[in-house]
Amino acid sequence: xxxxxxxxxxxxxxxxxxxxxxxxxxxxxxxxxxxxxxxxxxxxxxxxxxxxxxxxxxxxxxxxxxxxxxxxxxxxxxxxxxxxxxxxxxxxxxxxxxxxxxxxxxxxxxxxxxxxxxxxxxxxxxxxxxxxxxxxxxxxxxxxxxxxxxxxxxxxxxxxxxxxxxxxxxxxxxxxxxxxxxxxxxxxxxxxxxxxxxxxxxxxxxxxxxxxxxxxxxxxxxxxxxxxxxxxxxxxxxxxxxxxxxxxxxxxxxxxxxxxxxxxxxxxxxxxxxxxxxxxxxxxxxxxxxxxxxxxxxxxxxxxxxxxxxxxxxxxxxxxxxxxxxxxxxxxxxxxxxxxxxxxxxxxxxxxxxxxxxxxxxxxx
Amino acid sequence: xxxxxxxxxxxxxxxxxxxxxxxxxxxxxxxxxxxxxxxxxxxxxxxxxxxxxxxxxxxxxxxxxxxxxxxxxxxxxxxxxxxxxxxxxxxxxxxxxxxxxxxxxxxxxxxxxxxxxxxxxxxxxxxxxxxxxxxxxxxxxxxxxxxxxxxxxxxxxxxxxxxxxxxxxxxxxxxxxxxxxxxxxxxxxxxxxxxxxxxxxxxxxxxxxxxxxxxxxxxxxxxxxxxxxxxxxxxxxxxxxxxxxxxxxxxxxxxxxxxxxxxxxxxxxxxxxxxxxxxxxxxx
Ligand SMILES: Cc1cc2nc3c(=O)[nH]c(=O)nc-3n(C[C@H](O)[C@H](O)[C@H](O)COP(=O)(O)OP(=O)(O)OC[C@H]3O[C@@H](n4cnc5c(N)ncnc54)[C@H](O)[C@@H]3O)c2cc1C
Ligand SMILES: Nc1ncnc2c1ncn2[C@@H]1O[C@H](COP(=O)(O)O)[C@@H](O)[C@H]1O
Numbered sequence: 120x121x122x123x124x125x126x127x128x129x130x131x132x133x134x135x136x137x138x139x140x141x142x143x144x145x146x147x148x149x150x151x152x153x154x155x156x157x158x159x160x161x162x163x164x165x166x167x168x169x170x171x172x173x174x175x176x177x178x179x180x181x182x183x184x185x186x187x188x189x190x191x192x193x194x195x196x197x198x199x200x201x202x203x204x205x206x207x208x209x210x211x212x213x214x215x216x217x218x219x220x221x222x223x224x225x226x227x228x229x230x231x232x233x234x235x236x237x238x239x240x241x242x243x244x245x246x247x248x249x250x251x252x253x254x255x256x257x258x259x260x261x262x263x264x265x266x267x268x269x270x271x272x273x274x275x276x277x278x279x280x281x282x283x284x285x286x287x288x289x290x291x292x293x294x295x296x297x298x299x300x301x302x303x304x305x306x307x308x309x310x311x312x313x314x315x316x317x318x319x320x321x322x323x324x325x326x327x328x329x330x331x332x333x334x335x336x337x338x339x340x341x342x343x344x345x346x347x348x349x350x351x352x353x354x355x356x357x358x359x360x361x362x363x364x365x366x367x368x369x370x371x372x373x374x375x376x377x378x379x380x381x382x383x384x385x386x387x388x389x390x391x392x393x394x395x396x397x398x399x400x401x402x403x404x405x406x407x408x409x410x411x412x413x414x415x416x417x418x419x420x421x422x423x424x425x426x427x428x429x430x431x432x433x434x435x436x437x438x439x440x441x442x443x444x445x446x447x448x449x450x451x452x453x454x455x456x457x458x459x460x461x462x463x464x465x466x467x468x469x470x471x472x473x474x475x476x477x478x479x480x481x482x483x484x
Numbered sequence: 485x486x487x488x489x490x491x492x493x494x495x496x497x498x499x500x501x502x503x504x505x506x507x508x509x510x511x512x513x514x515x516x517x518x519x520x521x522x523x524x525x526x527x528x529x530x531x532x533x534x535x536x537x538x539x540x541x542x543x544x545x546x547x548x549x550x551x552x553x554x555x556x557x558x559x560x561x562x563x564x565x566x567x568x569x570x571x572x573x574x575x576x577x578x579x580x581x582x583x584x585x586x587x588x589x590x591x592x593x594x595x596x597x598x599x600x601x602x603x604x605x606x607x608x609x610x611x612x613x614x615x616x617x618x619x620x621x622x623x624x625x626x627x628x629x630x631x632x633x634x635x636x637x638x639x640x641x642x643x644x645x646x647x648x649x650x651x652x653x654x655x656x657x658x659x660x661x662x663x664x665x666x667x668x669x670x671x672x673x674x675x676x677x678x679x680x681x682x683x684x685x686x687x688x689x690x691x692x693x694x695x696x697x698x699x700x701x702x703x704x705x706x707x708x709x710x711x712x713x714x715x716x717x718x719x720x721x722x723x724x725x726x727x728x729x730x731x732x733x734x735x736x737x738x739x740x741x742x743x744x745x746x747x748x749x750x751x752x753x754x755x756x757x758x759x760x761x762x763x764x765x766x767x768x
Contacts, residue, residue, distance in 0.1 A: 221651065249651065255616075259623060265714070291721060295714050297715075344657070385763075456730050465739060469747075
């Protein structure tokens with residue numbers, strides 16, 4: 120993580136830069152975060168990215184801007200306040216009734232126009248269905264590089280964005296750069312970055328920009344939006360305590376042990392990807408790079424080896440507790456508390472011990 | 485209706501291992517499969533063809549051995565397969581991949597008849613970016629429908645299509661005009677078992693093989709490594725945390741003692757959790 124101090128000296132200008140940025144890209148400055156604003160609310164991932172963008176902007180000694188696109192200027196003005204409080208110096212606002220609901224065409228046009236006009240060096244988006252739909256189109260239109268689902272962002276000695284993500288298969292990470300193109304674009308999944316502390320009353324400037332498009336130019340129409348009835352889906356990502364199981368549990372029946380412990384702790388439960396593939400749990404319970412990223416206060420993983428794709432989804436947890444029979448399992452490399460034990464035997468005893476402890480407390484209080 | 489489905493041949497990720505010393509991926513002997521997400525796209529395309537008539541053309545960019553995946557796709561009932569293969573494509577990132585695939589789709593249109601729809605999977609299990617679909621759409625100027633969970637209507641006369649699209653916090657019902665690019669959501673259908681006739685046909689079928697020039701690509705600077713703005717600078721194994729995990733001693737302990745020691749270690753590390761757990765377990 121780029122834990123750059125706020126007043127870091129400029130790192131640019133170091134001799135020996137491998138590739139010289141073409142002249143016409145040198146005007147590209149500042150860090151942008153696309154703010155996902157829908158149905159009257161900012162998606163939390165956008166605020167998380169403002170926190171991360173703040174660090175990058177400070178390291179580069181440039182400004183941090185939020186890009187707010189939507190139907191109503193007054194509403195966006197309110198949303199801009201939240202952006203300032205979470206670290207933005209300014210907000211580019213594009214308000215037009217055409218932009219009320221997300222659609223690829225007008226949003227792609229708006230964001231590419233803004234980039235071409237104001238020339239940011241870095242553009243960050245949330246790796247949500249909206250963010251991924253938009254990022255791919257914008258990067259292709261601008262013919263620049265885009266790194267998906269990053270788990271770490273930093274600025275290297277050559278002022279270049281170092282975007283790290285898990286790579287194919289087992290247990291590797293790779294760091295990707297966009298060398299001679301601007302802007303450098305990246306997406307980050309919700310909950311991967313910490314939510315920055317809001318600074319109430321922190322202020323900034325709004326720069327308005329007009330959309331040069333008419334409804335008749337837009338082929339795609341939104342006929343309807345059907346909100347999800349089941350809001351459970353979000354709960355795993357935001358839960359304070361999560362208990363999860365992996366293939367080490369050996370059978371779908373044994374997965375009940377995970378649910379039992381979760382029930383006693385008032386926790387959410389989840390599992391590794393193979394459990395989804397085997398049908399032991401539903402896809403919305405998968406934890407990891409291609410599932411949910413979680414940041415609970417306590418994460419208990421039983422019978423999970425700790426492959427990189429799983430690790431990146433849980434590393435934000437305050438405390439990781441691992442139960443695994445193999446003392447060499449990779450999960451012990453990043454767990455805080457570990458026990459080499461058979462989860463199938465230990466889980467019921469652990470559940471009973473927690474139940475005793477918590478019910479005693481309840482009587483006492 | 486003419487539908488192109490983009491499929492990628494990928495190593496079966498479940499069987500990939502990393503060399504413990506060199507940190508390189510050991511691909512030798514790892515079987516290849518059709519990217520599982522692409523089968524949902526293929527089945528959706530086959531269903532549309534069955535309902536509306538027309539043909540389904542499969543397109544795959546990859547090494548010559550990717551022909552196996554195309555042949556496999558033919559056994560499910562696709563009508564035609566095009567393999568795009570050239571050493572100039574090696575090292576392509578998503579921008580260069582979408583450039584080559586878009587050019588090939590255009591060429592397929594010229595050669596076999598105008599294309600009404602292009603399907604891709606939601607993402608690949610090796611690249612895992614979900615960007616190639618939108619990239620192809622943008623380059624060909626197709627209306628883009630990502631994360632589609634259901635195609636509710638296609639009207640060939642008015643050339644309109646209505647779909648349900650997974651969005652944040654709900655489902656968007658979208659209507660747009662052909663030609664379109666659809667990226668299909670996983671779990672939305674189940675790939676059919678091909679018929680015996682399809683299997684026999686697939687075994688004998690010819691896979692059209694194109695190099696860059698055949699696909700009408702003249703600007704080789706836009707292909708492969710040279711056409712890729714992103715550069716992988718470093719591949720590395722994640723490091724262990726500086727502070728080692730506190731391991732619970734199990735020697736000579738029964739289960740109950742282990743559980744007590746584990747709970748003590750957890751609360752010792754963060755005493756405030758006790759209150760959190762009491763609150764949560766009571767259902768607040
Ligand atoms: C592109 C891509 C994306 C991926 N995304 C994800 C993702 O989002 N989430 C994810 O989880 N995985 C993901 N994976 C898969 C990941 O690489 C691993 O394969 C997976 O996490 C392993 O699951 P596991 O730990 O349950 O199983 P295994 O790796 O088989 O580990 C089982 C563990 O259980 C232990 N064990 C065995 N018996 C017992 C017992 N009785 N008690 C206690 N422990 C026992 C073993 O020692 C072992 O460590 C992805 C892979 C790829 C290629
Ligand atoms: N080399 C390729 N050949 C054919 N289709 C591809 C190729 N790479 C990606 N695709 C398609 O693009 C989708 C998204 O891929 P990705 O952006 O790599 O996650 C896949 O599901 C495929 O349908």
